[in-house]
Amino acid sequence: MxxxxxxxxxxxxxxxxxxxxxxxxxxxxxxxxxxxKGDGVTVKKDGKVVGYALVGQNFTEDKYFWSRPSAANYNAASSAGSNKGPSNEDYLKTVQDRIDTFLVHNPGMKISDIPAELVTASGSGLDPDISPRAAEVQIPRIAKARNISEEKIKQLVKENTKGPLLGLFGPSTINVLQLNVALDGLK
Incomplete structure (x- = not known):
């Protein structure tokens, strides 16, 4: 031994x-x-940190682009999906409630025009990005709320769109927090 x-x-x-x-x-x-530098990628406005670029943020005001919904209430400490399947009644009700809310804030839009990512949570529940299409469908609401031309906001969306990795891998994305900070910077 x-x-x-x-x-x-x-x-x-x-x-x-x-x-x-x-x-x-x-x-x-x-x-x-x-x-x-190992401390997280922060987004700053006027020299102050307003959030982290790699963690989704909750935006609900009409004057901002809305993020993808979060199953974790945007809490990075409890990152998780809902783990509910597409036939789960609670899940379907939650998605329908999100659709109804989106339509109330975006009148004149058809259900078929709403990108799925705006009414379904990501696997982590903290996805910070949306697709250019998800941003485009929100432009009329934001232009009206801010009294800014849609063309000016479209240009801002275009400037904040990141293409696929190496031009090949994955979709084009827009970081919602960075886009909203840039939106607040518009005159």
């Missing part, structure tokens, strides 16, 4: 140092080269 005890204690100490000290320090050092 003594033959195995000392080597196992040594191995335990080596692994603790390796995985509890060296590895976290290595990851922290690598993070310093990432966007946000």
């Amino acid at each position: 003594k033959k195995y005890l000392l080597p196992s204690i040594k191995l335990t100490i080596v692994l603790i140092v390796l995985f509890a000290v060296a590895y976290p320090l290595f990851i922290a050092a690598v993070a310093k080269f990432a966007p946000g």
